[in-house]
Amino acid sequence: xxxxxxxxxxxxxxxxxxxxxxxxxxxxxxxxxxxxxxxxxxxxxxxxxxxxxxxxxxxxxxxxxxxxxxxxxxxxxxxxxxxxxxxxxxxxxxxxxxxxxxxxxxxxxxxxxxxxxxxxxxxxxxxxxxxxxxxxxxxxxxxxxxxxxxxxxxxxxxxxxxxxxxxxxxxxxxxxxxxxxxxxxxxxxxxxxxxxxxxxxxxxxxxxxxxxxxxxxx
Amino acid sequence: xxxxxxxxxxxxxxxxxxxxxxxxxxxxxxxxxxxxxxxxxxxxxxxxxxxxxxxxxxxxxxxxxxxxxxxxxxxxxxxxxxxxxxxxxxxxxxxxxxxxxxxxxxxxxxxxxxxxxxxxxxxxxxxxxxxxxxxxxxxxxxxxxxxxxxxxxxxxxxxxxxxxxxxxxxxxxxxxxxxxxxxxxxxxxxxxxxxxxxxxxxxxxxxxxxxxxxxxxx
DNA sequence: ACCTGAACACCGTTCAAGT
DNA sequence: ACCTGAACACCGTTCAAGT
Numbered sequence: 001x002x003x004x005x006x007x008x009x010x011x012x013x014x015x016x017x018x019x020x021x022x023x024x025x026x027x028x029x030x031x032x033x034x035x036x037x038x039x040x041x042x043x044x045x046x047x048x049x050x051x052x053x054x055x056x057x058x059x060x061x062x063x064x065x066x067x068x069x070x071x072x073x074x075x076x077x078x079x080x081x082x083x084x085x086x087x088x089x090x091x092x093x094x095x096x097x098x099x100x101x102x103x104x105x106x107x108x109x110x111x112x113x114x115x116x117x118x119x120x121x122x123x124x125x126x127x128x129x130x131x132x133x134x135x136x137x138x139x140x141x142x143x144x145x146x147x148x149x150x151x152x153x154x155x156x157x158x159x160x161x162x163x164x165x166x167x168x169x170x171x172x173x174x175x176x177x178x179x180x181x182x183x184x185x186x187x188x189x190x191x192x193x194x195x196x197x198x199x200x201x202x203x204x205x206x207x208x209x210x211x212x213x214x215x216x217x218x
Numbered sequence: 219x220x221x222x223x224x225x226x227x228x229x230x231x232x233x234x235x236x237x238x239x240x241x242x243x244x245x246x247x248x249x250x251x252x253x254x255x256x257x258x259x260x261x262x263x264x265x266x267x268x269x270x271x272x273x274x275x276x277x278x279x280x281x282x283x284x285x286x287x288x289x290x291x292x293x294x295x296x297x298x299x300x301x302x303x304x305x306x307x308x309x310x311x312x313x314x315x316x317x318x319x320x321x322x323x324x325x326x327x328x329x330x331x332x333x334x335x336x337x338x339x340x341x342x343x344x345x346x347x348x349x350x351x352x353x354x355x356x357x358x359x360x361x362x363x364x365x366x367x368x369x370x371x372x373x374x375x376x377x378x379x380x381x382x383x384x385x386x387x388x389x390x391x392x393x394x395x396x397x398x399x400x401x402x403x404x405x406x407x408x409x410x411x412x413x414x415x416x417x418x419x420x421x422x423x424x425x426x427x428x429x430x431x432x433x434x435x436x
Numbered sequence: 437a438c439c440t441g442a443a444c445a446c447c448g449t450t451c452a453a454g455t
Numbered sequence: 456a457c458c459t460g461a462a463c464a465c466c467g468t469t470c471a472a473g474t
Contacts, residue, residue, distance in 0.1 A: 018465090018466070020466080020467095028440090029439065029440050029441075031439070031469095032440080034439095035437075040467065040468095084310075085310075088306070092356070095385075098386045101386045101391050102386070102390070102391070105391040105392070105393045105394050108393035108394065108397060109393045112393060118396075119400055122400040123409055123412040123413070124416075127349070127412060127416050130356070131348055131417075132352070134347075134352020134355060135352070137305075137309070137348070137352060138309070138310070138348070165319055167313075167315045167316045167319055168320070172319075172323075173320070176323050176326065179326060182336055182337055182339075194341040194342075194345060195344065195345030198345050198416070199345075199349075199417055199420060200420075201420035201423050201424075202415070202418075202423075205423065236447070237447085237448065237449090238446085238447080247459050247460075248448095248460095249449090249458070249459065249460080250457080250459080252457095253456075253458070257448080258448065
């Protein structure tokens with residue numbers, strides 16, 4: 001049942017998920033899913049947890065704590081992008097399921113074993129977690145569909161800029177204009193890892209400073 | 219009109235925003251808002267841009283690029299938390315308005331002036347941007363309402379853990395259990411800055427390494 | 437425990453019509 | 456240009472009823 005709902009979301013987006021459509025997909029009546037689920041929120045929570053079960057938590061052999069976190073959140077990112085729109089289920093009211101709990105606990109254990117304090121572990125986890133989720137939230141910078149057609153030549157950057165960022169005249173947003181090819185590009189895979197490595201580098205600096213402070217005290 | 223819609227969202231949440239409720243708020247017919255807006259998506263985009271206009275882009279006197287970025291994204295964070303739920307407007311289809319463009323351009327200009335490459339500037343911007351948005355996406359770790367009442371004594375951590383993370387038995391999530399007081403705590407203000415400083419520290423390390431490499435080549 | 441059909445209280449949006 | 460009222464095609468969910 002949840003699998004069928006996830007299939008619907010993967011194919012037509014999260015907004016297209018409807019008890020009625022799900023029912024016809026299953027060949028039942030619109031009310032049949034209520035036998036398995038209390039309401040739509042619970043269905044969404046179950047779908048999210050099903051997806052979170054795909055995260056690879058097996059640590060790469062012999063790697064350090066930063067490498068293990070990188071591997072885990074890279075997998076997390078890949079799983080979320082494989083199910084577009086599912087990240088939007090994270091809202092105020094999410095109920096975390098068993099797979100989500102296992103993933104959280106794994107990340108916390110890596111940070112604790114690395115020697116981070118309790119507060120530091122939690123803060124570091126949320127930094128990685130929030131970044132990963134936020135990355136899925138916005139897709140490519142979408143065009144502002146204001147009638148300007150996309151039939152111009154591919155190389156005409158100014159045409160693209162005008163279509164994508166038409167809310168202000170170009171001379172008010174010179175940096176956006178200058179960087180437009182990078183802003184609209186599809187280099188999402190590397191982009192995620194750039195930010196992930198920034199956070200991990202920050203954590204490693206904190207970790208090193210703390211070890212140094214401990215050594216100086218002895 | 220957009221202001222009235224924003225007031226509705228601030229008071230009752232983004233899901234409660236309805237053309238019909240907005241109309242009664244304005245004392246008009248349910249169809250009246252359509253005179254100002256093409257559809258609901260456009261209304262949401264206008265509301266988001268109205269909020270983004272509150273971001274403080276005035277750089278603190280005499281601070282470096284990292285300090286200026288910290289100030290801007292701290293303000294961005296405060297603005298988003300002041301309007302709960304508004305961050306959920308960021309979806310695949312957001313049309314960025316003038317205030318949003320100004321904020322983006324400001325962040326890009328700071329990074330460019332600091333000496334980051336074009337690709338580095340864009341990647342750094344998205345790291346900060348995605349983290350900030352992701353932070354608003356999930357609120358506190360919400361209780362899993364499975365009938366367990368919250369009437370236990372405040373000090374009984376195990377009770378809290380069982381209520382919040384009941385999807386798995388405690389011995390399968392030892393780190394969550396051990397860190398539960400930190401996970402469920404309301405220390406959101408400092409938590410945002412922890413992650414923000416991690417990203418900025420990572421950027422500063424990259425910046426320093428690049429300057430060093432340039433010097434060595436001469 | 438699982439499924440059905442009809443109904444209720446809502447939505448966003450279209451349309452024809454008014455000023 | 457702005458507003459109205461009725462209508463359409465949808466929602467999630469409740470309820471009474473069936474197996």
